[in-house]
Amino acid sequence: MSDPISKPMTEIHIKDALSTERFNAIGDWIFDLDNTLYRADMEFFGQIDKKMTAYISAYLDVDAAQARKTQKQYLVEYGTSLSGLMAVHNMDPADFLHQVHDVDLSLLKPEPDLRAAIKALPGRKFIYTNGSRAHAENVAGHLQILDLFEGSFAIEDAGYIPKPQCEGFEIFNKRFDIDPQKAMFFEDNLRNLSVPHQMGMASLLVTPTNGQDFAHEPEAARPGALNAQTSHIDVITSDLSGWLNSRLS
Ligand SMILES: [Mg+2]
Numbered sequence: 001m002s003d004p005i006s007k008p009m010t011e012i013h014i015k016d017a018l019s020t021e022r023f024n025a026i027g028d029w030i031f032d033l034d035n036t037l038y039r040a041d042m043e044f045f046g047q048i049d050k051k052m053t054a055y056i057s058a059y060l061d062v063d064a065a066q067a068r069k070t071q072k073q074y075l076v077e078y079g080t081s082l083s084g085l086m087a088v089h090n091m092d093p094a095d096f097l098h099q100v101h102d103v104d105l106s107l108l109k110p111e112p113d114l115r116a117a118i119k120a121l122p123g124r125k126f127i128y129t130n131g132s133r134a135h136a137e138n139v140a141g142h143l144q145i146l147d148l149f150e151g152s153f154a155i156e157d158a159g160y161i162p163k164p165q166c167e168g169f170e171i172f173n174k175r176f177d178i179d180p181q182k183a184m185f186f187e188d189n190l191r192n193l194s195v196p197h198q199m200g201m202a203s204l205l206v207t208p209t210n211g212q213d214f215a216h217e218p219e220a221a222r223p224g225a226l227n228a229q230t231s232h233i234d235v236i237t238s239d240l241s242g243w244l245n246s247r248l249s
Contacts, residue, residue, distance in 0.1 A: 014236040018204075029186070115144060137152060180200040193233055
């Protein structure tokens with residue numbers, strides 16, 4: 001509120017339809033990892049995206065262009081490229097996860113404001129990622145926020161069933177005894193919020209601060225598609241810590 005360098009509220013918080021009453025009832029806060037707990041303009045996820053292309057190229061013995069096409073096709077059809085590779089090619093996920101997440105963490109800059117805001121939220125906090133458990137711990141550890149979370153739920157924990165499929169969410173809810181009516185889900189991927197919303201969770205979509213589309217996201221998940229399908233989203237903002245602080249203050 002008092003931050004003089006903030007952009008006008010309307011540019012940052014594109015939509016906010018979450019009532020104070022509902023916000024105050026939230027006891028479980030569930031965060032996606034990549035491009036949600038760090039800003040997309042840190043360009044960190046692009047490393048993983050490129051490693052996936054290289055891995056698929058080698059694994060399927062195809063050129064980079066074809067590998068890229070397959071990667072994006074599986075992302076749209078199966079939720080993650082990994083899930084498609086497992087379903088269609090019976091690929092062992094362990095080596096893939098290890099290789100594609102072997103990335104330079106130095107691009108990630110810890111954000112003290114975000115840490116303080118998450119810490120101030122009353123109740124339990126979780127990470128729920130389509131990435132590996134090691135990736136979740138590496139990234140959250142580097143961001144100096146890992147200690148804030150009750151648990152990390154990674155693709156191995158979901159039996160390799162990725163968001164947006166509902167089975168993974170059901171496993172998550174059961175494992176941590178989540179009451180969806182008292183939970184809120186934070187994501188940068190629009191379609192991953194459909195199931196949480198259907199289950200009764202509040203939902204927040206983080207959009208890129210630089211206004212650029214994500215080259216790695218399927219059409220349906222791009223911010224450009226925001227106008228089409230956002231009725232299931234309670235809050236849309238490009239400033240996660242700013243929004244949290246606006247509710248906590
Ligand atoms: Mg994400």
